[in-house]
Structures are given as structure tokens and as C-alpha cells.
Amino acid sequence: MKAARFYEKGKLVVEDVPVREPKEYEVVVRIRYSGICGTDVHIFDGEKGSAEVNPPVTLGHEFSGDIVKLGVSVEKLKEGDRVSVDPNTYCGKCYFCANGKKHLCTSMTGLGTALDGSFAEYITVPEENVYLVADNVSYEEAAMTEPISCCIHGFDMTGVQAGDTVMVVGTGNIGLIMVQLAKHAGATTVIAVEPNEKRREKAKLLGADIGVNPMSDNLDEVLNKYNINNIDKVIDCAGRTSTAEYSVKYAGKGAMVMLFGLTGPDDIMGLHPFDVFKKELTIKGSFVNPDTFERAGRLLSSGVVKVDSIITDIVELDDIQKVFEERLYAKDGKVLIKCF
Ligand SMILES: [Zn+2]
Numbered sequence: 001m002k003a004a005r006f007y008e009k010g011k012l013v014v015e016d017v018p019v020r021e022p023k024e025y026e027v028v029v030r031i032r033y034s035g036i037c038g039t040d041v042h043i044f045d046g047e048k049g050s051a052e053v054n055p056p057v058t059l060g061h062e063f064s065g066d067i068v069k070l071g072v073s074v075e076k077l078k079e080g081d082r083v084s085v086d087p088n089t090y091c092g093k094c095y096f097c098a099n100g101k102k103h104l105c106t107s108m109t110g111l112g113t114a115l116d117g118s119f120a121e122y123i124t125v126p127e128e129n130v131y132l133v134a135d136n137v138s139y140e141e142a143a144m145t146e147p148i149s150c151c152i153h154g155f156d157m158t159g160v161q162a163g164d165t166v167m168v169v170g171t172g173n174i175g176l177i178m179v180q181l182a183k184h185a186g187a188t189t190v191i192a193v194e195p196n197e198k199r200r201e202k203a204k205l206l207g208a209d210i211g212v213n214p215m216s217d218n219l220d221e222v223l224n225k226y227n228i229n230n231i232d233k234v235i236d237c238a239g240r241t242s243t244a245e246y247s248v249k250y251a252g253k254g255a256m257v258m259l260f261g262l263t264g265p266d267d268i269m270g271l272h273p274f275d276v277f278k279k280e281l282t283i284k285g286s287f288v289n290p291d292t293f294e295r296a297g298r299l300l301s302s303g304v305v306k307v308d309s310i311i312t313d314i315v316e317l318d319d320i321q322k323v324f325e326e327r328l329y330a331k332d333g334k335v336l337i338k339c340f
């Protein structure tokens, strides 16, 4: 089968590799679509991403497909099932696994980072990581289950309540999902802060009430104009030190600031501890997607989270290197690789 293997910084090669035979409790999935994530880009650029990689390795961890082969003891799945797959596996033995925090597992392994991932025609995965895709959800949409599952984990921790004013900073793929979650959770006002006009308009179409261009709009004036007393929750989806600082600066009293976007491991943000004290802020982060995959599927099938406008490009597996080299992923939305 064809697979896009990462060898070293800037080097991704589509080559022929064998399909791994399933072990007793594993299945082989024929991959339909696989989304390009910031993590893949960080790895391609030779930066330390959110996970360790062992090159050469097939990248990709956000995908959909169908089951083509079963291990001898697999019971809950059958050939032909349309599925999406949680890429993360936990050891079940460490301190964190033993204390209800498996996503902080010291021996977590991930498809597309430590193990071969989904920029390939087939992948062999444990049965327990596989989730059925509803009939009314397309393979393209189902490839977004993983990013939605990560958003749910972060969103749950914000504790957004009915009537809240929520500010989403950065409305790329993740921000557009967060906007929808906030609106459906009962936020009365969702403010989308985004310099890119297309993305800002998309946020409004998906439920944001106010669009702010941080390069030209004065947020204080915007808050005055709309009679907004307090920003109760802030979700930074951009992952830059500047956006993290902006998020803390404009967070209201008693606010929760969720630093969801991934910054570089060596980035340092400026923070006035006095702000944290005076406004009694809570600042949190969110890592991967514990126990949220099934819910992500339901958000898609119910139509509560819509991703059709988030997916902007579909590229053949053979052309994947171009996507990374020409920075196509940095356009207006999600790039999916058509794998089969
Ligand atoms: Zn991802």
C-alpha cells in the first residue's frame, strides 16, 4: 500500500509499505480521508510537536474509513463498517491511568506520531479505538471526529454556562468548532476574534454574534458598543504568545481562560500575576481527548457541530508533500488527504 512516511525535517516520502496483519483484537481499516493537523506540520518542520515521533513513521491521526479485515477475536465490528478511530492508546498501569487521568499517561502512544498513522491507504488499529460512523455522516465529515473530540475535552473544562459571554480567539478549524460548542451550550454572546476576514465571517455563519479584527478593532470599544459587561470565558485557539496574552488581558472578572491552541515548547508569555489576582482568573490547558470520541461522533450526526464549511481542500495522497511544502494547510480551513 501507499503511505506518506516522515523521515526527517522537511522530508515526507510516499512509498510502498506492507499492510500490517491484525493481531487478535485488531482490525485493518481502509482509510478514506485523513485531515492535516497542526501537529503534523510541527513534526514536518522538525519542531517538537505535542507528541514524540520515531522516524521513519507514517504521519496522520485524524481519519475515517471502513473495516476490511478483522483479528480473530474481534466481536463488536464487522467488515464494511464505516468508522473513525481514536488515535491514542494508554498503558492502563501508570499513576495517571490509575487515577482517572489516562490522557496524562506516562506511556501514551499515538497513531501518526509514535506509531504509523493515517496518511496511507490502510492502517491496523486496536478494536477498542474504533467508533462507528453514523449513516448520515460522510467520510469527509467523519475525518473531523478526532479534532472535535479534542475540542470537547477543552470545552468541558471551560464550564461555559447558559447566558455566558464567550470569546474565541482565532477561528481556524478548532476555533470554528469551539464557536459552535459555545453557542449550543447556551452562551448568549460569542465573540470571534480573528484577523482573517474569511475565517471571521465563517465564525459568524456558524453562530458567532460579533466578529472582531484584533489588528484594527479596539475590543474595549466593541464591548461598550454591544453593552457587554464581562467576558466570562475565553478560549484561545490560535496558540501564540500574543493571543495568550490578549486572552488574559481581555478576560473578565472571575473568568476562565482556556489556552487550547498549541504554542511552541520554548515560547514564553508575558503575564501580570496581578491580573490573575485582581480578576480572580482561572487559566487552564487541555491535552488530547479522553473519553470524548463517542460524543464527538454524536455532535456530527446530530448536526450540532457542522464541519462542511470548515473543510476547504481535498488533496490526493500522492500530492501530500506539496501540501506541506506549499503551506496549503495554512489557507482558510481544513485540508483533507484523500487516501483511497
Ligand atoms: Zn490533530
Ligand SMILES: [Zn+2]
Pocket (backbone or CB within 6 Å): 090, 091, 092, 093, 094, 095, 096, 097, 102, 104, 105, 106, 107, 108
Ligand atoms: Zn498510563
